[in-house]
Amino acid sequence: MSFERTLEKLKILADAAKYDVSCSSSGSKRTNTNKGLGNATGMGICHSYTEDGRCVSLLKILLTNHCIFDCAYCVTRKSNDVKRAAFKVQEVVDLTINFYRRNYIEGLFLSSGIFKSADYTMERLVAVAKKLRLEENFNGYIHLKSIPGASDELMREAGLYADRLSVNIEIPTKSGLKLLAPDKNFEDFIKPMEKVKNEIIQYKSEKKIIKSTPKYAPAGQSTQMIVGASGENDFQILKTAEHYYKNFNLKRVYYSGYVPISYDNRLPNIGSEVPMLRENRLYQSDWLTRFYGFQTNEIVNINHQNLDLDIDPKLSWALRNMHEFPVDVNRADKRMLARIPGIGMKSVAKILMARKYRRLNWDHLKKIGIAFNRAQYFLVCDSNQFEKRDLTADKIKAFILKNSTSKYDTILNPQLNLFE
Structure with a gap:
């Protein structure tokens, strides 16, 4: 041929x-x-x-x-x-x-x-x-x-x-x-x-x-x-x-x-x-159930049947469960650390290791590499500096969307205005 x-x-x-x-x-x-x-x-x-x-x-x-x-x-x-x-x-x-x-x-x-x-x-x-x-x-x-x-x-x-x-x-x-x-x-x-x-x-x-x-x-x-x-x-x-x-x-x-x-x-x-963004949210949810200890019913359920497109599923869960927060990073177990928005599993491992030697403050957490612009609303550490503790879930969401537009969201859906 x-x-x-x-x-x-x-x-x-x-x-x-x-x-x-x-x-x-x-x-x-x-x-x-x-x-x-x-x-x-x-x-x-x-x-x-x-x-x-x-x-x-x-x-x-x-x-x-x-x-x-x-x-x-x-x-x-x-x-x-x-x-x-x-x-x-x-x-x-x-x-x-x-x-x-x-x-x-x-x-x-x-x-x-x-x-x-x-x-x-x-x-x-x-x-x-x-x-x-x-x-x-x-x-x-x-x-x-x-x-x-x-x-x-x-x-x-x-x-x-x-x-x-x-x-x-x-x-x-x-x-x-x-x-x-x-x-x-x-x-x-x-x-x-x-x-x-x-x-x-x-x-x-x-x-x-x-x-x-x-x-x-x-x-x-x-x-x-x-x-x-x-x-x-x-x-x-x-x-x-x-x-x-x-x-x-x-x-x-x-x-x-x-x-x-x-x-x-x-x-x-x-x-x-x-939209590709919907695919992305499904993959993020899949990742949460496979590696972060989430159950599917926590991410989506009969009362919340579709994933939010403007925020990732982990942040969405946190905003719907504000009674679980703030989390003390110097005391919380691995499961709860993994549920803090802005903290990935590598950072969880670093936190668990680092706190064996000293109590962690904001400077330590920033050096570890957490996404401070998200995590700051959901945790406390060895520091007196913490703002906006009285904000509602809706206000926290607005702050996060305004100040930390997801690079991935913008790439996948450039028409999506995350600031409105």
Whole structure:
């Protein structure tokens, strides 16, 4: 096959893969000029991050954008008038190895539309990973998208060759899935996730006894939900995420704001794209439940079903629970220190260590690196200097928004006037 045809396929199938955010992209579009070294034009190259913060470049493509389903929200839906293409198994293997040898990438993120059947598609995804591992001796990172409805046998084989597996549940609720993807069965999403969870548990158990036990999906599994396509509020979305974290031991849940790509009367109107700021708030909430000790019901609940867009969820919780404050940083336990707005977990660790040697005052806290403009309203320390103690939650919020506009908020939504 000609280089031009392969390049055309790459453009089509890399572009179709961009809607899957469970492999995070940096968004870089820097092009190579004047015979420079390397490029980041976005044609199939995305960036993910390891637990230690290292950036990893991945080839991110679909095996094919042909699909037997007609999900209203999907760019590859069978009724959508888009250019179609499909890679052969060997073509993906060759692309991955050639990109790797040129130091463009460190791994592969491979997904696919469903053609013929779930097993037929999954079999080919597994074949790519298997060829890379066994024939090319490729030890880079491989993330495979599990196909809903794939057999247990294929899911087991996939985990032996891939570092991470993921099944996108797509819509947070059964009713939403039935509305927008009536051809799909909710149980088809659960079955492969259950299989992967059980295989990982079994692998860890056997590894304790037999050191040579083959690795199974060492980076775990993840999933993705589309936000804003079927009307779920943030309470429903985060409760769904909580369910999957708890019952399937997921490493990550990704939130993808709905992007209007075609007209369908079941979908929100064209032009009603979900603001990136809502995605950001969901990720912040997700972080609070995973690392800060918050319960989902504390962040959102039946009386507070949607996250505030103008302030982060931690500050929102604090303003709704002023009876918990002020917190004495020289006495409070780790749990309450982590709930003070403006104090992250690294600062919590520093505070706990530093107060073993002396009582902390404002100068100490500033040197530790807390966000003083937020934290000052919610804590006391070894100092008589403290202003505005009699302010209400509404006034504190106004002060914080006026004096410390979030850089992240401004970047994501420059039209949002946080000073009103």
